[in-house]
Amino acid sequence: MARPSRTGETDATRVRRLLRASLIEGEIPPGSKLRVQALATQYGTGASPVREALSSLAAEGLVERLDQRGFRAAPVTLGAFEELLRARCWVEELVLRESILAGGQQWEEALVVARYRLSRTPRRADPSSLRDDPAWDRVHLEFHRALTAACPSPTMLGFCETLRERASRYRGVALTVAYPTRDVAAEHEAIAEAALARQVPEACRLLVEHYQRTAGYLRLALEGSQSLTGC
Amino acid sequence: MARPSRTGETDATRVRRLLRASLIEGEIPPGSKLRVQALATQYGTGASPVREALSSLAAEGLVERLDQRGFRAAPVTLGAFEELLRARCWVEELVLRESILAGGQQWEEALVVARYRLSRTPRRADPSSLRDDPAWDRVHLEFHRALTAACPSPTMLGFCETLRERASRYRGVALTVAYPTRDVAAEHEAIAEAALARQVPEACRLLVEHYQRTAGYLRLALEGSQSLTGC
DNA sequence: ATTTGCAATTTAATCGATAATATTTCATAC
DNA sequence: GTATGAAATATTATCGATTAAATTGCAAAT
Structure with a gap:
């Protein structure tokens, strides 16, 4: 279902934008686990857009991807x-x-x-x-x-x-x-x-x-x- | 279905790696359209892993994402x-x-x-x-x-x-x-x-x-x- | 010949369900 | 009390199907 936000922005892009801001602002603390289902519910969408957003943020270094163990906010040291x-x-x-x-x-x-x-x-x-x-x-x-x-x-x-x-x-x-x-x-x-x-x-x-x-x-x-x- | 490659590498990660190499090496020419279905077939997996790979490569700048119009290899000028x-x-x-x-x-x-x-x-x-x-x-x-x-x-x-x-x-x-x-x-x-x-x-x-x-x-x-x- | 409008087709984006894996729980043994 | 291990639970990763949008093809009008 391509459910458009009327603005042309896809769910994946929107979630990416919001998650990104939360991570940069520190609202989501470094190191914390990012569960796909929970985020999907929070942002009112499904798992696929959330996974796309997380994948993209992982490439950017704000999120860490652990194969088979999901995503977490990149830790700070x-x-x-x-x-x-x-x-x-x-x-x-x-x-x-x-x-x-x-x-x-x-x-x-x-x-x-x-x-x-x-x-x-x-x-x-x-x-x-x-x-x-x-x-x-x-x-x-x-x-x-x-x-x-x-x-x-x-x-x-x-x-x-x-x-x-x-x-x-x-x-x-x-x-x-x-x-x-x-x-x-x-x-x-x-x-x-x-x-x-x-x-x-x-x-x-x-x-x-x-x-x-x-x-x-x-x-x-x-x-x-x-x-x-x-x- | 979490179908593991036994190595712990997920489909999404594998596709990302292979696509990335193809883009860097020039095997996939700049500007060319990247159709999700076609890539899924080529790499023997479904749409979700391919979309994750593309999202992640888009964040890296090797791929361009056009909302509602899919992905293409980043053009060169x-x-x-x-x-x-x-x-x-x-x-x-x-x-x-x-x-x-x-x-x-x-x-x-x-x-x-x-x-x-x-x-x-x-x-x-x-x-x-x-x-x-x-x-x-x-x-x-x-x-x-x-x-x-x-x-x-x-x-x-x-x-x-x-x-x-x-x-x-x-x-x-x-x-x-x-x-x-x-x-x-x-x-x-x-x-x-x-x-x-x-x-x-x-x-x-x-x-x-x-x-x-x-x-x-x-x-x-x-x-x-x-x-x-x-x- | 080019443009316009509309139907047919293709493609993108998403959902819901499912199988495999990781994690937790909890009883049992030391 | 702590360690062990197996069952119960939660979570990840993926698939197949579905819906909306974009693109294409084609005919009629300018």
Whole structure:
């Protein structure tokens, strides 16, 4: 039965999209088992679309497939996190460089807008919450995308996006500690400033430091919480 | 019916593996339609495993999914080729650098072996053939892997592998012209020499030139053959 | 000759059922 | 109390059939 959602989107594609978001956002914790029947019921469809979605997410690395034993959300480990961070710094540095070199007026203006929006959005709606406001998450993501958007290689930008998604799965795990005081807004400002001034080495240095600082806190939280095995 | 291949490999996984090889090798030409029923018959299984395999290859970029219109082998275009080449040069340069910096004795020795094997394998068994000998393809692949193997980032190495696979899909399209005389063996020798001598800039320069030279011929062939649309 | 409309055919997407496998439960022995 | 193993249960992987959509073929009209 090709039961169309009227939008042309198939069940498999829809489930893939929703599952993907749940995994990236951390709503589905790393390492947890993904039972086909349960997901089918949850998303109001059958086993086939769910299996297609899971297969596709497995190819992407968000899900692990164990032949004959089903699927589970890809587990996270401290080692994988360190490795991911290193790869991210290398790639983001490269992509930022090429973006600055290739960026024209359109890129500059989009970056200015993204920076402005980020500066105007409070990080936490409720200051007592440990979790960032979804609206801030969005503009923050858009800011980082705007920085590298002019890199003339969709392949590299796609790889960046993949790494970003993988990294975001670690955030939920690390919610156990309050982050030390740190002026993230000023870091973003400085990066944007250097990028707009076309100061390649300075911008790259600041960006990498920005990532490593964030990662440093995350690392502490991960080590403390011991919630990394996902088992 | 969980009909196991006794090896623990599921039908979906097996079909994925075989399809993947066919796509990379160029046996299935880019752009061609992939009909689920036909593939199911060909691989002696049902629609579900085939759809899972296709979904997973779509996530990887080897297959394109058009909702409600099935799957097709990802098409190739001259523009995508140029872009791929650029991304490849950037990433391979980075990975080679880190490999040289991190490589120990084991890496050196494996590289020496790979270089030796490549030097002893004739590129074409039958000199009249335009196609490279599969045995040469293998040792050539292993040589390039050995160069970068010591890079301490599985993520980056995996990305290299993905780009390599995408690139190899272009070779089959470009079989219409004979390559001009060129001493590929000497190029490989020089790269290995520089890498073993830990001359990072020199090795990277030679590797990138190696890719761009190969790509140059491929580009000519692609422009000439006009077989790029895949339609 | 090209375009338009409609029926026939093909193909895609999904469901429900089923067989094989993995996992859990629980009684029994040590 | 823990270990063992067999039955009970749950889950995975797959098939065959079914429905909806896309494509094709073909005739009539412009």
